[in-house]
Amino acid sequence: MDSSEITLEAVSSISQIPAEEWDACANPPVATEGSREGSKSSYNPFVSHAFFSALEASGSAVPRTGWGPRHLLARCDGAIAGIVPCYLKSHSQGEYVFDRGWADAYERAGGSYYPKLQASVPFTPATGPRLLIRHDVDQDEIRNALARGLVGLCQATEASSVHVTFAREAEWKLLASHGFLQRTDQQFHWHNQDYRSFDDFLATLNSRHRKAIKRERREAVANGITIHALNGSDITEEAWDAFFAFYMETGSRKWGRPYLTRSFFSLIGETMANDVLLVMARRNNRWIAGAINFIGSEALFGRNWGAIEHHPFLHFEVCYYQAIDDAITRGLKTVEAGAQGEHKIARGYLPQTTYSAHFIADPGLRHAIKDYLKRERAYVAEMGRELTAAGPFRKDNGALGDD
Structure with a gap:
């Protein structure tokens, strides 16, 4: 696929995206043995059109509550090939990956941390795909186009940053290659x-x-x-x-x-x-x-x-x-x-390690956060090892922890 065929746009409501086109990207129809009846392979309910639609239609994730939809679409010959669920935010609430300290430091230095872009499922600290891509397109091409598109959307909205939270590890690594800083945390x-x-x-x-x-x-x-x-x-x-x-x-x-x-x-x-x-x-x-x-x-x-x-x-x-x-x-x-x-x-x-990726537009703030995140990743890794060792399982059991 020629990358010149890909166009990018952002829409201000999930209602502007047909459910079947969204779900073709979010939960591609790839059947596997063992899937529960009526489900798709690796089905994740939180990235479904129905879940986002409920959040927005109910008034839970809307501009009035500080969650302004800016869903990023990648189109190939007019058809939607990839989506990043994204919101323009005026605060850092409901995210579960905490950056309030970054905002305070930047604002003390005279910057404006808000608005920022949040690529996530609102109010939902669950790992899942964040770069949603159809199964019948060039995956790498669309994935890279969406990553570049997030940086472009940051510039177009005059946001301070883009935060892709609770992403899959492979997405985390890809976004790092596009200048996003890498952050880890842990759940249980x-x-x-x-x-x-x-x-x-x-x-x-x-x-x-x-x-x-x-x-x-x-x-x-x-x-x-x-x-x-x-x-x-x-x-x-x-x-x-x-x-x-x-x-x-x-x-x-x-x-x-x-x-x-x-x-x-x-x-x-x-x-x-x-x-x-x-x-x-x-x-x-x-x-x-x-x-x-x-x-x-x-x-x-x-x-x-x-x-x-x-x-x-x-x-x-x-x-x-x-x-x-x-x-x-x-x-x-x-x-x-x-x-x-x-x-x-x-x-x-x-x-279990969780992953988030952060594009910080200001070079000075980006440098300071990068240094902090390096130390934080080491701390998270060490804490994970210690807590796993303290687990309740019999030592001869071999139950798996973080992988």
């Missing part, structure tokens, strides 16, 4: 070693942690609590009402203003119900706590949790142990339990 993921049951998983743990998890699971439901895993048509508007109340209660305490609106949950209930696992706890005939998960072809992604009653170990049961149970049942390889939380290690979730 659970890895399925072809377990047939939760007891199979427990058998790989040392005695102390195995007994602790069994006790936590018993005590989590000791006060007449029942656990319900809802998927598809099982998720009613009444369940969404209850979950949103949990989300608001917990989010208001942690963040001050939760990011997602009530209508967001109704929209994903209409368009993505089969991709959602809502784990809910019930006591005295009312919902008291819940966690939302999204189902990919290879991973279960834990996202938001909330509660209006607080019981010992209920958070661990609803968020972590139920997710492991479901992943085993579905034959999924991984449970990604979201950002932060070293307490997850004792529950079998091990450190």
